[in-house]
Amino acid sequence: GESVGLHLPTLSVQEGDNSIINCAYSNSASDYFIWYKQESGKGPQFIIDIRSNMDKRQGQRVTVLLNKTVKHLSLQIAATQPGDSAVYFCAERAGSADGLTFGKGTHLIIQP
Amino acid sequence: DAGVIQSPRHEVTEMGQEVTLRCKPISGHNSLFWYRQTMMRGLELLIYFNNNVPIDDSGMPEDRFSAKMPNASFSTLKIQPSEPRDSAVYFCASSSGGAETQYFGPGTRLLVL
Numbered sequence: 001g002e003s004v005g006l007h008l009p010t011l012s013v014q015e016g017d018n019s020i021i022n023c024a025y026s027n028s029a030s031d032y033f034i035w036y037k038q039e040s041g042k043g044p045q046f047i048i049d050i051r052s053n054m055d056k057r058q059g060q061r062v063t064v065l066l067n068k069t070v071k072h073l074s075l076q077i078a079a080t081q082p083g084d085s086a087v088y089f090c091a092e093r094a095g096s097a098d099g100l101t102f103g104k105g106t107h108l109i110i111q112p
Numbered sequence: 113d114a115g116v117i118q119s120p121r122h123e124v125t126e127m128g129q130e131v132t133l134r135c136k137p138i139s140g141h142n143s144l145f146w147y148r149q150t151m152m153r154g155l156e157l158l159i160y161f162n163n164n165v166p167i168d169d170s171g172m173p174e175d176r177f178s179a180k181m182p183n184a185s186f187s188t189l190k191i192q193p194s195e196p197r198d199s200a201v202y203f204c205a206s207s208s209g210g211a212e213t214q215y216f217g218p219g220t221r222l223l224v225l
Contacts (some may be wrong), residue, residue, distance in 0.1 A: 032212060043203050043216035099145055099168060102155035102213065
């Protein structure tokens with residue numbers, strides 16, 4: 001989602017539940033998408049990526065879904081753990097020569 | 113394996129001073145990216161290099177910012193003169209295939225007083 005001013009969207013889930021983090025991207029020409037996780041005081045950490053010729057990709061406990069019709073990307077985290085607490089960013093790339101454009105991020109909070 | 117290395121990790125300076133941030137990419141990676149992160153604007157791409165050549169510097173805020181990559185294992189981002197609005201976390205990232213799967217360093221937290 002989009003942030004407003006200093007406030008990031010926040011998603012609070014119970015430990016063990018599944019989380020879904022959403023992202024709307026802007027460029028219909030984007031052909032590659034990445035999800036990053038950023039913990040406090042650290043750099044973004046790669047989670048999973050997907051190309052535009054796919055609509056779903058699974059990793060370990062994570063799944064990324066891509067809906068190009070509505071330019072929407074989501075990250076699903078199964079059985080969330082305390083270590084999943086972080087800010088999650090989606091990023092898109094438009095063409096092989098371009099750098100990444102990042103979304104504003106979503107703060108995921110895991111409640112015990 | 114060592115990841116992307118950045119130095120310094122923290123920098124506090126006064127307005128008008130020159131600031132130099134350093135980055136060592138992951139060995140074998142041929143693309144290097146500089147980003148700036150603030151609460152208001154999020155993560156912004158400043159510039160990126162491919163095989164030590166600047167490819168896109170359209171994100172560099174103004175002439176006060178400059179970046180160099182003299183060889184495959186070292187890059188600098190320089191701000192001269194620095195201003196309080198430059199305060200942010202500056203990240204360096206590298207990849208082995210253009211913009212795909214970029215690996216980020218720990219960042220340099222810059223505070224300009």
